[in-house]
Amino acid sequence: xxxxxxxxSEVPIYQQIRDQVxxxxxxxxLVEGSPLPSTRQLAGDLGINFHTVNKAYxxxxxxxxxxLNRKSGAVVRRxxxxxxxxxxxxxxxxxxxxxxxxxxxxQGMDGAEVLASCAATVGGFGQGTADMxxxxxxxERS
Amino acid sequence: xxxxxxxxSEVPIYQQIRDQVxxxxxxxxLVEGSPLPSTRQLAGDLGINFHTVNKAYxxxxxxxxxxLNRKSGAVVRRxxxxxxxxxxxxxxxxxxxxxxxxxxxxQGMDGAEVLASCAATVGGFGQGTADMxxxxxxxERS
Numbered sequence: 001x002x003x004x005x006x007x008x009s010e011v012p013i014y015q016q017i018r019d020q021v022x023x024x025x026x027x028x029x030l031v032e033g034s035p036l037p038s039t040r041q042l043a044g045d046l047g048i049n050f051h052t053v054n055k056a057y058x059x060x061x062x063x064x065x066x067x068l069n070r071k072s073g074a075v076v077r078r079x080x081x082x083x084x085x086x087x088x089x090x091x092x093x094x095x096x097x098x099x100x101x102x103x104x105x106x107q108g109m110d111g112a113e114v115l116a117s118c119a120a121t122v123g124g125f126g127q128g129t130a131d132m133x134x135x136x137x138x139x140e141r142s
Numbered sequence: 143x144x145x146x147x148x149x150x151s152e153v154p155i156y157q158q159i160r161d162q163v164x165x166x167x168x169x170x171x172l173v174e175g176s177p178l179p180s181t182r183q184l185a186g187d188l189g190i191n192f193h194t195v196n197k198a199y200x201x202x203x204x205x206x207x208x209x210l211n212r213k214s215g216a217v218v219r220r221x222x223x224x225x226x227x228x229x230x231x232x233x234x235x236x237x238x239x240x241x242x243x244x245x246x247x248x249q250g251m252d253g254a255e256v257l258a259s260c261a262a263t264v265g266g267f268g269q270g271t272a273d274m275x276x277x278x279x280x281x282e283r284s
Contacts, residue, residue, distance in 0.1 A: 019241045026244035065248060078249065085249035093246055094259055099161045100242055101263050102168035104235055106207060107220065107227035111264045117236055118260040121243050122253045 005046050013048055017056035025065060025079050026125045032082055036066070036074040147188050155190055159198035167207060167221050168267045174224055178208070178216040 003020055005013055024030040036042070039057060043050035057074050060066035064086065067077040085093075104114045145162050147155055166172040178184070181199060185192035199216050202208040206228065209219040227235075246256045 019244075022248050023240060023244040026247035063245075063249075080247050080250055082250050085246070085251055089249055090251070090259075093242075093249075093251075094263070096242060097259060098165060098263050098266075100235075100238060101260065102161075102165040102267065103205075104227070105168035105222050105264070105267050106164050107205075107231055107235075108222055108224050109227050109232065109235075111267070114264055115257075115261055117232075117239060118243065119257055121236070121240050122247070122256055124240075125244065125247050125253070 003042070003046065005048065014052050014055040014059065017042075017053060018059050021056070021060055022063075022065065025076060028080070028125070030076045030079070032076055032079045034076040035072070036076070038073050145184070145188065147190065156194050156197040156201065159184075159195060160201050163198070163202055164205075164207065167218060170222070170267070172218050172221070174218055174221045176218040177214070178218070180215050 003017065005016055007013070009016065011019075021030065021036070030036075036057070037045070039050045039053040043053045046053075057066055057068060060074075061068050065076065065078050067075045069075070101114055104117075105111060145159065147158055149155070151158065153161075163172065163178070172178075178199070179187070181192045181195040185195045188195075199208055199210060202216075203210050207218065207220050209217045211217070243256055246259075247253060
């Protein structure tokens with residue numbers, strides 16, 4: 001995956017990093033055991049404070065998706081092949097899903113259109129590359 | 143609808159109010175033109191600060207779902223019958239949808255199960271009562 005940060009977005013940077021890691025896991029670009037860059041390296045590549053990366057990694061750790069070790073660094077701990085989610089996840093997630101789908105319906109989006117978006121999104125999680133790079137890495141290589 | 147606040151939740155109270163109003167609009171319990179309680183009344187009924195209600199109403203106003211007038215108070219401005227969403231809504235919403243669905247897949251939820259949850263949720267927006275009450279109102283009536 002290629003991490004890219006939008007400094008003009010209303011979404012906090014740590015949340016952008018967290019969201020992109022989650023999407024890379026869902027898409028198969030990051031699998032169980034995949035190493036992530038160190039916080040200092042990623043911060044340097046993205047030109048942001050390393051505390052911001054720390055905050056993203058810590059959030060992913062609390063969500064059970066990352067393991068943080070002093071020695072081996074940040075490693076993906078869970079992916080779609082790790083089996084069903086932990087107890088309680090579905091209920092909490094379902095509440096957030098209800099709110100998000102309600103928003104689209106309240107704004108006048110057609111129910112069928114909402115479900116088509118859901119299906120297209122889940123279908124899009126079928127592919128992914130096998131490593132995690134930043135746009136800066138890409139620049140170095142090209 | 144009956145507004146209920148969970149003081150023990152990690153979700154801020156203003157967000158809980160906003161989410162429940164959005165869900166009531168999606169469910170048809172609140173339609174275009176429906177009046178909402180005044181901020182002071184709702185705050186009193188729920189036993190919370192009226193600034194918190196103000197914050198929720200202002201968020202709904204910025205989302206285009208509420209109209210706030212000094213004279214007529216808070217009135218629902220948009221519902222599913224108001225036609226398609228404003229330009230740009232779908233793209234921004236689609237990004238949040240992608241993140242939320244990715245979370246379920248990353249945690250190991252089956253893609254088919256995710257889509258079944260989406261379908262059940264959208265299907266559940268078919269009914270609703272026609273007014274907005276708080277749990278306190280219910281208590282008074284019983």
